[in-house]
Amino acid sequence: MTGLHPRFHDRAAFAPRPDYRLLPFRFIRLDDRRYVMTNDVGEHVVVSREQLVALVKRELPVTTQLYRELTAKHLVFDDESRAALDLLAVKYRTRAAAIADLTGLHIFVVTLRCDHSCHYCQVSRQTEDKTAFDMTREHADKALALVFQSPNPAIKIEFQGGEPLLNFALIQHIVQEAERRNACHGRDLQFVIASNLTHLDDHVLAFARAHRVFFSTSLDGPEDLHNANRPLRGGNSHRAAVDGIQRIREALGHDAVAALMTTTPASLARIEDIIDEYVRLGFTSIFLRSLSPYGFAIRTRLVHSYDIADWIAFYQRGLRHILALNRRGVAMREELAAIILQKMFAPAGASYVDLQSPAGVAIGALVYNYDGKIYGSDEGRMLAEMGDDSFCLGSLDTGTFASVMTDDRLHDMLEASLPESAPMCSDCGFLPWCGADPAFHRATQRDAVGHKAFSAFCAKQMAVLRHLVTLLEDDPEARRVLMSWV
């Protein structure tokens, strides 16, 4: 007898039972010693191979800290933790909930004209005087009708090009007309202009201030690198971007403008300079992006000018520099890492359309092209400029939101974008943190699923994910900074 009151059981009655059961999980090798185990909602544990095998063979002592961690992360369950099944179902539903809202991002390609001649241009820009590459007001109105057929309570309208400010009159019309329609729809409506800022003037800023329009621009690094990447006829692209950023902040507030960079061969040796330029200009985040296999980047073979191993080394150096900046008290965040960390640790995951299952093709973003065609993603219209119209989902002249969402071509694309059913992806331990990017594989392998053993997308994801997990496991100071990005 223990001397306890009869209504209490002895402590031994609450001890974990050795006959635990496995919950569904995947695993992947992290390095020579360790494996990453993940469940379907992205919770993970890092174990040795011996521990993994012992777990599966029911030889893992249930009194260990590892066993407690595995039950807490819903990788095993026993009689004491049967609620795990319910919790996993709720967590799965939470992560998938955003899909039911359908399309939130609506991209209007108001013109394909551009004053820049960037070597990596993904959209096959046209010269400034070719107004045949402008969207018509009729198509803009039809696109707006389609936008408000989406049930999503939050609608973001993004203007892209070419250089969208070359067709600013149409932007004004779309913004005003969207606001008029929204008076009865009551959506959370946002506008963003993706611009190189060379045509930013007081008139544009006054309109943006009046209608709460935000800006996104390109900034590839210091002046010499940026201008080499982004030639501007008779001008200085970097100066225009920096001046524009400053004017937008003065007129609309510091956070009214974001910047994106693209990695060219000239960038590879300059990662610290690029990040320091972002710090100098007051940005607190940077998205380290590799070249995409579309448009001029393909035609000029620029996309083949460095391989993914070069980019991964560039990325790891960049992340090291960013972590060092944070240790010195300089706030800076890398966006790809932040998206992945959200998928690892945030209950709802992350909404980045390229790393979703299914992909955000049409259900996350729709693109209304200058010529009236509808595409399921920005990359889809880029493929179309290269002669591959496989991501086209109809025309604004005849299409409705319902016709787009029920189009067999879309369903085929979505099916191809499910890593859960893709060879190699389906049993990959990184699956819950990854995606399938059908446009990338269509562009590089002529197949939306693609063979991942030959996929630069897969190689990049694997390397970034392994690097992040290693930092989280082995470097407490890095972990502290990385977790602050979730």
Place this chain on the structure above:
Amino acid sequence: MDGSREHDGTLSNGEIALVIDLRSYRLTAVKKAAYRFADRFTAVLGSPEHDRIPVVLRFAPGITETAAQAHVRQFFQELLDQELREHIAGETNAVRTLILAHAFSNVDLIERDR
């Protein structure tokens, strides 16, 4: 080399021949490992006979003996992983189906007639 396979240990005409014991590695695991290594070699699977399957690994021209042997070692490590994955999937797939069904059971996917 472990006892579950036999091969002559050498690269000949850009190929290495193996025999894999299907009592140690099920056929699905062999196929999945071969698919995953397609960027390093082409695995040609023969007909299984008496629980053993012949596999020829065809490498790109110019590969060295050392590099080819390194790929073979990694292939057998991958085989172990794939076999373990198949074992786990077999044990947990029913639970996964149950969890997914439960996750979406409260969602009214169909607008029913009133």
